[in-house]
Amino acid sequence: MVRLTRDTIDYHALTEQVRRPGCGAVVTFLGTVRDLTGERITVALDYEAYPEMALKKMAEIEADTRQRWPGGEVVLEHRLGHLEVGDVSVAVAVSAPHRGAAFDACRHAIDRLKELVPIWKKENWADGGTEWVHPGA
């Protein structure tokens, strides 16, 4: 399951969603809005997506993760819109028979999401400035 939402991410529900009798391990990753980047203070982030392609890429990441670490469930959810410090921007929940695979699969999924999915964040700095984050550009 993959989703984009403008609402608060219910990560408890996502965690429950991947639980299975055959899976002894569940790993849930949460990405949250951090207050400090280098020396600059963030007060909020704005997230936007190219939604059709973002969902397609998230679905591909889900399928790829399932294929590499079979036997469990994978869910990915990303939040869009205006987020305050501490808000959860992304959640990845994975289950697997054993914990090694669960940790590896969850790490893989979030790493790929950050690499491939057309979503962008705009920093809202404490000094009132704003800046789209485009690594390398």
Place this chain on the structure above:
Amino acid sequence: MKILLFARARDLAGAAQLELALPPDATVAEVRRALALACPRLGPLLEKSALAVDGELADEETRVPAGAEVALLPPVSGG
């Protein structure tokens, strides 16, 4: 040809999409050059951005079929 713009590219261009005059089956490289001419304000961000055709990243030699959805994707920062 309609090009969708996102994030800083949209801010620089002042529009969420641009209309370009291009021949059918133009290559992605030609689209990129046309974007640079039509919107010089995109500046160095254009070279650092990927182009997607119908939701797939495309290399410079890919030809854009008529009616395809083209998007300029600056470096991503999701998650």
